Amino acid sequence: MKFKRHKTSMIPRTHIKIRNGRFEIMGMGTWHSYLRDPYHLLLTIPWTGFLILICVFYIAINTVFALAYILGGDCIANAQPGSFLDAFFFSVQTLASIGYGAMYPKTTYANIIVTIEAMIGVMGIALMTGLAFARFSRPTARVIFSKVAVITLHDGVPTLMFRTANQRRNMILEAQMRVYLMRDEITAEGQALRRIYDLQLLRKQTPNFSLSWTVMHAIDEFSPLYQITPELLFKTHSLLIVSLSGIDETVSQVVHARHSYPAHEILWNHRFVDIMHHTPDGHRYVDYSQFHNVLILDE
Structure with a gap:
């Protein structure tokens, strides 16, 4: 008997164990089984991991924009030119729409970066708020x-x-x-x-x-x-x-x-x-x- 082999994007093998009379699919229900599905990963990862992931992402995005501001030279008023800390904290203020007023963009380049960062900040806050609400609001039965x-x-x-x-x-x-x-x-x-x-x-x-x-x-x-x-x-x-x-x-x-x-x-x-x-x-x-x-x- 001949058979045809078709390609699939699924995991090629799923291991099943019989433990205490129950069939257990290895990796079933664990958060790391959703590595290729970011939304479900963020819903199933433990709260500690979720908060750490948010912190890492927050620091990473501000670091990227801080480097972008440094590349623009002296483009932030009242900031020391080439200072990573000044650029980083200016990025934090921009991303969170704090706007203390001590530092502000003074060149067209800086205003363009601020515009991009402000848009990303609004989208990021919306996504994080939605994910946090989805985790809190999941109904459970005791x-x-x-x-x-x-x-x-x-x-x-x-x-x-x-x-x-x-x-x-x-x-x-x-x-x-x-x-x-x-x-x-x-x-x-x-x-x-x-x-x-x-x-x-x-x-x-x-x-x-x-x-x-x-x-x-x-x-x-x-x-x-x-x-x-x-x-x-x-x-x-x-x-x-x-x-x-x-x-x-x-x-x-x-x-x-x-x-x-x-x-x-x-x-x-x-x-x-x-x-x-x-x-x-x-x-x-x-x-x-x-x-x-x-x-x-x-x-």
């Missing part, structure tokens, strides 16, 4: 998921369950939960592939998510997990992918949260400890200290 998922009987049907809770004292409106099963399979033609299944949930959305949510999937004859065994989960490198999305009530923006459960984090014949309790005066409270705890059921 959502936790139970450390394990369990498979136990619910209304007489084997059911996959896990818990999630909102860590903020607000609501996530119109919260939607999606659960996917990923596993290795062999097709009838003998081709290996990683197949993804949608798991149908007993309740996949809620009008407001403020406390906790026990997500359930019934393992019936229509489920991809029907008649599956723990050994088969490990053999096929099965992985549950959980995706939660909704509208944060505080900022009125869509937030996302995700989690994954490899085969060894799916416990059979276990159930979660109840975290909802009643007080003597008839009220209720949620005990999050038991959020991740499970009980072993009798076989």
